Amino acid sequence: MAERLPVADRWAVPALLFLTFSTGLVDAFCYLRLGRAFVGNMTGNVLLLGFSVAPGSGLSVAGPLTAMAAFAAGSLLGGRIGLAAGPDGLGGRRAGVAFAGEALVFAALAALVGAGLLATTGVPRSVLIAVLALCLGAQTSVVRLMGARDVTTTVITQSLAGFAAGSALGRGAEASQMRKAASVVTMLAGAAAGALLLRLTSAGVVGLAAVLVGCAAGCFLPAPPPAAAGRAAVPRQ
Known part of the structure; x- marks a missing residue:
């Protein structure tokens, strides 16, 4: 099976790792500041909903349900972006524009939280999660x-499983294995950085995520269209 990326690996992989780190930051912000909800890790939300049925768990279902509904809506939006790309597939510039829009939204939220115009409790909390x-x-x-598929930015379970399975008896392709390992480590680093930075500033965590997503967009925006780039397949295990 082959991976088809709209830009060369030397641009795509760092960009995807920027996105992965930013997911760790944002999930740390949401889980630790907005009341036990994930906005990138939907598996975590499903588990939280299951845990909430236990008497005395103290877990709210509102946050996870809001996140899951909004995540599904966002996925639908992303799918529409793909359909609009046409038969040639999703090019680097179109992906870059999508990530640039995400960075602008993150930056706006960071500014509103930093200015005290958007609280992390009550209705504003639900707005932030959504x-x-x-x-x-x-x-x-x-x-x-x-x-x-090696760096999925939000789904680390598959990367970890792929790394472990591919590493058995040294059967995994080295480049593919390195990307999977980097994905797991980057998510961990982003979550840890977010948890530590939250001791100083909430807005700063989302602001840093905005910067990283903006860097990812910058890696894709200058790319030529897929037809011009050739989009050569990269073999993977």
Whole structure:
């Protein structure tokens, strides 16, 4: 099976890792500041909903349900972006524009939180969860349409399983294995950085995520259209 990316690996892989790190940051912000909800890790939300049925768990279902609904809407939006790309597939510029839009939304939310105009409690909390989950749903869908399977930016379970399975007896392709390992480590680093940075600033966590997503967009925007780039297939295990 082959991976088909709209730009060369030397641009695509760092960009996808920027997105992965930003997901760790944003999920740290949401889970630790907005009340036990994930906006990128939908598996976590499903588990939280299951845990909430236990008497005395203290877990709210509102946050996870809001995140899941918004993530699904964002995924639908990302799918529409893919359909609009036509038969040639999702090019680097179109992906770059999608990520640039996400970065602008993150930056706006960071500014509103930093200025005290958007609280992290009550109704504003639900708004933050919904908007962030919408963005990450769209991001996940766009990355999936790009054909990036080794660095999926929000789904680490598959990367970890693929790394472990591919590593058995040294059977995995080295480049593919390195990308999968980097994906797991990057998500971990992003979550840790977010948790630590939250001790100083909430807005700064979302702001840093905006910068990283903007860097990812910058890696894709200058790319030529898919037809011109040739979009050579990259073999993978």
